[in-house]
Amino acid sequence: MVCPRDLTLSHAPQSYIVYQLCPGKDSCVIMQISISNSIRRVIDFKQLRVFSGNHSGGVKDKYKMTRLKCVLVTILSSTNLLLLLVISLMATQYPRTHHFCPDDWIGFQKKCYYFSKEEGDWNSSRHDCITRGADLTIIDTTKEMDFLKRYKCTADHWIGLEITENQTLQWVNGTMSKKWFPVRGNEKCAYLDNDGAATARCYTDRKWICRMQMH
Structure with a gap:
């Protein structure tokens, strides 16, 4: 489930795209991934109270985050996405063939x-x-x-x-x-x-x- 574009954290770069996923029942993690500067931060779901407390009518009130079990994954620019797509297409069109010899050969x-x-x-x-x-x-x-x-x-x-x-x-x-x-x-x-x-x-x-x- 994709989060609305206006759902961003105060310290997150504006160029980030935010996704909302719900993997489990009792625990949740906010994950921010930055490929360009190699920064990855994982924030426990409980820490959402900090953000909701600093933003009136913020994440907790507007989106009822206490009832959602989600992961926010932030991804860089479309350039990186396009590069990953090209690599994926090349891997599909040119599958890698593994050759091997028997033991003792x-x-x-x-x-x-x-x-x-x-x-x-x-x-x-x-x-x-x-x-x-x-x-x-x-x-x-x-x-x-x-x-x-x-x-x-x-x-x-x-x-x-x-x-x-x-x-x-x-x-x-x-x-x-x-x-x-x-x-x-x-x-x-x-x-x-x-x-x-x-x-x-x-x-x-x-x-x-x-x-x-x-x-």
């Missing part, structure tokens, strides 16, 4: 990475990734390569790259490698070490890296 550029603690051959490593809803990692950019080398520490890790029968490099998603980074060796399965990518026999045991899209 690391997020990087909207993807999640799992660095195994155990070791296994290339096929069992890939099987583990698939059971986690992922696959052995593909490396798309130099930044991603640097990220993987930084977080794998000193251990070698299997990655999702194979050498086909015609000696071409193929990722586990079926795409061919663009060969933007060198791959050492002539074996079938690729892994990542401190110097970059290399190949080894697929049955040897190494740690592995899984990758999936961030949810």
Whole structure:
């Protein structure tokens, strides 16, 4: 319920807009909020007697404040209200999407990475990734390569790259490698070490890296 515009306190700035709300039965609070000068004062409902006593026919007599359980909230200028409205509309039109990775995974550029603690051959490593809803990692950019080398520490890790029968490099998603980074060796399965990518026999045991899209 909005209070009449002439219902203002003697110490309240004239530019304030006064609202009247009734939240409860037995207690009431007068609240004055000033955003510009960061002043907030809360006055107990009982203190209304001071104002009604200083103003003949004031708040108590004219509006029967002893029977109203209300909160007076004062708000600054329409500029602040307009700013809040614009922010609210932007939040509605552009909702914030929260992405996350599962526990024990690391997020990087909207993807999640799992660095195994155990070791296994290339096929069992890939099987583990698939059971986690992922696959052995593909490396798309130099930044991603640097990220993987930084977080794998000193251990070698299997990655999702194979050498086909015609000696071409193929990722586990079926795409061919663009060969933007060198791959050492002539074996079938690729892994990542401190110097970059290399190949080894697929049955040897190494740690592995899984990758999936961030949810």
